[in-house]
Amino acid sequence: MTLRICRITVENFRKFRDPVTIDGLTDGLNILIEPNEAGKSTLLEALRAAFFIHYNANTKTTKSYAPHGDKVAPKINVDFTIDNAPWSITKRFLKNPSIEVTNPHSRAQGTGAEERLHELLGSTKDAGKKSGDTNSYGILGLLWIGQTEALSVSAPDLVIRETVSSILEAEVGAVLGGPAWKRVHDRIEDQYGQFWTATGKEKGRLTEARKAAEDAQTTAAEAKARLQALEDSFFDLEQARTRLKLARRDIADETDIQARKTLEKDLETARAAAQILATRRAEKEAATGTEKALTDLRTRHQTAFTAREAAEAVLTKARDRRRTVAADVIAAREKSVRTAETLEQARLAQRQARAALTEGKNRHDALRRHKAIAAAKTRFTDLAKLEQQLQQATALSRTLIPPDALATLIKHDKKVTEAEIRVTVGATLLTLSGDTSAVTFDGQPATPGEYSLTRDITIRVGDTELRLRPPASAASAEQDLSEARRKRDQALEDFGVSTLTEARLRNDRAHEAAAECRTLAARIDAATPADDILNLKSGPQALKAFIAGLPAENTVPPTETPDLPALSKAVEQADSAFSQADGAHQSAMEALRRLETEDAPLAAAEAGAQSDLSNATAQISELEKHPDFPTLTEALAQAGKRAAEAATALEEATRNATVHDQDTILRKIATIDARARTAQETCRRLETEIAKLEGTIESEGGKGLAEREAAAREAAEASEATLHRVTEDAETIRLLRNTLEESRRETSARFTGPVAERMKRTINRLMPGSDLSFSEDLALETIVRGDMTEDCATLSRGTQEQLAILTRIAFADMLREQGLPVSLILDDPLVYSDDGRLELLTDIISDAAKRMQVILLTCRDRAFRHVTGNHVSLSIAHSETTH
Template identity: 55%
Template sequence: MSLRLRRIAVDGFRKFREPMAIDGLTDGLNIVIEPNETGKSTLLEALRAAFFVRHGTKNQLAQSFAPYGEAVGPEIQVSFEANGAPWTITKRFLRGAAIEITGPQGKAQGEDAEAQLHALLGSVRDTSQKGDAATYGALGLLWVAQTDALAVTGPGQIVRDTVRSTLEAEVGSIMGGPAYKRVRTRIDEQFGRYWSPTGQKRGRQNEAMERVEIAETAAREAAERAAGLEKTFSELETARARLKVVQREIADDTDVQARKEFVASLEIARAAAQILATRRAEHEALSAKARELEDLAERHHIATEARDNAGHALEQAQMRRAGHSEGLAGAKLRLVDARGALDSARTARLDARSALSAGEDRARAMRRKTGIAAARKRHAELIELERLQVEAKALVATLISTKAIALLEANERAVAEARALRRAGATRIALSGVSDGILINGEPVSVGERTLTGETHIRMGNAELVVFPPAGAASAEEALSSALKRQQSALDDLALTDLAEARARNDTARDAASELRTIAARIEASTPADEHVGLAAGAAALKLFIVELGHDSVAPEGDAPNIAALSKAMESADSALARAEGAHDSAVDALRRAEDEDAPLATAEARAGSDLANAKAQIDTMESRPDFTSLAADLLRAREQSAAAAVKLEAATRDAAAHDTAVITRKIETIDARSRAAGDTRTKLEMEIARLEGTAESEGGKGWADREAAAREEAEAARAALQRIVDEATSLKLLREILDEARDETSAKFVGPVAKRAKRHIERLLPGCDLSFSEDLTLEAVVRGGISEGCGDLSRGTQEQLSVLTRIAFADMLLEQGQPVSLILDDPLVYADDARLDVMVEILSEAAERMQVILLTCRDRTFRHVPATRLSLTGVVR
């Protein structure tokens, strides 16, 4: 059968952030021509997701469906025909994941819908993370994504099995038929108990290994616990022996006597140290006094020499400066004349600038008048645009959230389901003929059908018939009532009458949102900046300007000022000022040079005078001290006293060295530390002995030796069972491999019919060639002129063309089998030359007579001449 797509709608899928639909797909050749980056490949990916990706999965592929940066539920809806009947599938991923299929048998949802879809398309459930096209069946081979056709690849297992079923009658083999499948299914069932599909151990093998592991762990634990108990007894004896040794050390009083002797020696050492400190202080004081007197004598001598040198330097500086004074006075007079001329030039320039500034002010006032008129006009336009903006925002505010819409849709489905349940569980009666005199629940009844949901009394003359519907009818009626109330409550909360009104309101709100963006652009365009009137860009700036403006300012009357003439007068004044400034700067430079020559002379004179004054002040200060008159005698006496103090300090140092307080203190601390350590060790040993005794008492009666023996026996039995299961698993694996080898040998018989069907297409592209297929029906090589060329060695263009042609050949064989067939090529024939491109287009056009063909391309010129239905991602273009 041929699968024919009719409509594809996508919302929130990758780059399709907004809803998009493509309608008008026909039975034959359909071409979607759009530029790059418009979503053609995304459309094909959405089709694959709708048909083959489970709705509830959250694997890596499903996560990629959501638009980047958005937390939404991607949704795809596809309408198609299969077996001549119309079908519709709606699938949503991630948030609010759901699936609904509508077909000839009615609606199906959830896993039932997924199973129905797999049965219809001949696909199997995909459990991979990134999507496995081999599980998609025939459509996985025929829906070719971008660049997938650039290399020749073979069909998946599902397609190979289908093709083999088609060709069994031709090759006369049943390998792969029902008999083989029954045997293989039984072996696979047994194989699955021991091995995973990838050949990894599982099932009974893992259970046996787990039993061995548990038994060995139990045996190891029992052995460890038994060894631990023995170790506890050994450690207990060792701790008791160490405690006795420590107690003997504590009872020994040798350290006590030694400590008393060290304490006595410490008192003697401290007294010697005190005497040493006193002698050192006396020596320091006398030495400092001697150094102070020596310093005073030295400083007086230096100050006397400095006074004599400064006096001589001052006389020399005063003589040199007197010869330079006349030149400095002349430079000062020339500077006074230059300053007067500069002041006059500045006054003239100020007058010229004032005239120019007044002219510019007048010109600006005239420009401002014009700018204000334009601003008022733009302000009127802005007021109207803001009114439209407020109206659009009010419409946008009525947008109903996606969650609320989803709730209304869920309630609508619940009402439909409740009505269906009520119809299924209610009692139906039909009345024909004359209804006169017949009453139902006391009311006259008309001819026709009636549904009874509760206890009903039917009176016919004097007789009364009571009808009791099934017990579930009342609950169905109550469920329907509850669903209707929930829906009505949700509609009342949103001030709506029905779901259609909600959708219409959302459409209006979305249109208003688009209009808002247009209005914002118009507002921005109508509120530019105007530097002539000091107006910044933006609506707020324009409004503030108009408010602050008040009435129009009156522009000055008369002719516009001659700015050029005023500017020329300003330039003449600037030139005169520049010349005056140059003359003034020259006079300043001359005065500066004279001052520069005078400065070092003045500095030398001032420095010499300052040095002379400082030297005299120092000498006066030192000679005014009361001890200066007897300085020589005091200095001699201080030196003698310092020498005597040094002798006494040496003697005290020898006495203190004989008794070192630090050494004695360290010995006392060592004895104390040894005593504390012995006490701490005794406490720790007593605690350790108590712990070990408690452990021995608690573990001694649990019989760990017996437990160890029993656990060891269980481990041996588990290992023996594991060996038996491993032997069984190995035998099953070997049998399965032998069956696969036999099937591969038989598969080679199918290559001939496949090559024959593919050759009639490839012969038109490569005349006189033979084809070589592998056992898995993959085209391996092309033989031309007796030379075999591997497909991988052919050009990219030839590989792509062969890939498309072999897919068409498999599509024809699948049509013979009655499989759903539809050919979709994304960006096909990108490497074809003009001649081969024409041949390929002819072949595709012929294939479109047998099946639906859809081409997704960005090359309008390439397919412009091809008779086909042309579509865009927004609709049909006939």
């Protein structure tokens, strides 16, 4: 049985707001080549929605059918044939959902139409209730392949597996699950369930026996541990008593006590030696300080005396040198005063000449500015006229209707025309002539003439009543015409026009005004140039701001033009005289500075020598006032003797202090004390441990632990024997079950064998000499090429996609031979195929198209434009395509 899609129309479905149609689909290979984002995958999704998704489903998937931001009802119409019998399906989602399935002999709507579809196509009643679940789509769910859905080799869904199994049962001659096999299987499964879970884990009797054995082993181990603990307590008690006796012996030993008393005496001696050492060190520092102070006093007195003699010599020399330079400095100062007076007179004459030149330039600039202002006022008058014209033209240009809005007006007008044609074509025409006095239309008197009827109407002629019912399409066309006129009139009213012709005339006038605006703008730019005299920038705004800033009163222009060349020559003469006077003054100042420079170090040397002499004299006088200065020599000798005696005493005290080290003695005392504390703590701990062990022996000794341990050991051995017996029973049942399962798999292999043989004929064209292996769910599992077995899941994406397409073609052939409806749709297939395999797969798909309808949706023009087939294209049905 063949299924052929003839025509597809989609409206308000995702990106397709306006109706889109694919028409002219034929038997064999149909190729639709469109660029990315053209809506090829959307068309496949619309087909799936039409055939498999329940019309009144309110799921995330059905909500996604509506175009983004629109609240409309997605609608799909599909014309198709099954065994050359024509069928049609029209389905509407979300708003007023509906479905209608028709053929020349019958029509079904609502749930009945959905059930009719399931019967025709072999899908399940749950189709489309789960978002994106194609497993309920039946045969066509396997053969209508969307983008990326064939990038891995997967098993067919349950519906197809059951269908193929029923086909193969007749060929193989064996039926799984016969009555005898089922009785044995159920009995073994019942026994197996007493010991094992479905996943092979222990439970029931086996778990109980193992738990009982483990509990008995635990009880025996606990009894043995308690008995062993009692025996260990006797041994530990004897050991603790022995350690306690040794610890008490260590505490009673007098050796550490005597050693500590000796160390305490040594500590007192060491502290006294340290005190004497500190005293001797202080005496040494005092004697050394006195000797150093007396030595410093003598050294400073000698240094000050030497400095006074040197300062007297330098002062005498500096005074002699300054006497020779003093007369030249006085003469140079008098000359600098005279040249300064001459320079000031020349500077005054220069200022007066420059002031006269500046005043002349100002009068000259004022005259030029007056003329420039007059010209700017003239341009301002012209600018006002041009701007008025530009404002009028701009206002007219703003009445332009945007192109998209005008296109909308055109679209609405065209839809009105189309609706009027549909009303005229679909209406019922009624002509009245003669005497119509006894005739009424819906109770109103009728007059002779022609009537176009688009709705139900009651005509009464005397006592006879006639009810006319035009076709349903006429009423719909009348409603469409009314809606189209409303939209057209609303759009015309929005733009303030009454007709489309008036809108176009208004746009023509607006275009002409826009051109005039550009001309006026250029004239305004030309009428407002920049003016350097007025510091005026170009442009109308700058000119307006300048005119607005002019004072209200009229300025009087200068009456005469100044002689700028004569004024400039006077400035040059004044500058020359100033330069000569400035040169003479600078020469006098340089001579004065040179002499002052020569005199400065001499004056500084004289002042420095005088200062050094005063300081040295004052320092000598101060030092000689010191109390120790008169007897300095004798005092210095006595201080040296006392420092030597103090050093000898300090050395002796240092030797005495090093004999007994306080830190070492303190560490030895701390060690003895720590040893005593440790012995005391050991005694207390051992006494506690002995008491605890004696209590344990007293409490556990009379409980018969040996008898309890023997009884628990015997119970554990019995439980282990029971576990061994139950485990043997469980393993026997599992072996029987596994044997039965192997038999089932052998029988199942008899089913997958014919499938593999059918697939091999197709796949060998792609991989010559290869063998196939299928899983129980009829999924292609492994490929054997030569000595190498490869898991299909590890093959490249391209190879997996090619195998997935080929297995679907093989299943389609098998199902078609059994009279089931099949067709193949491939959305952007073979994207990962190289050129050689792409050519081969294209040939295989073309061969399959000789047996069934194949629809290939692709964006790869270069890869498929040469392929022989029925090349179709999208047809956009909305009216804008005509403009």
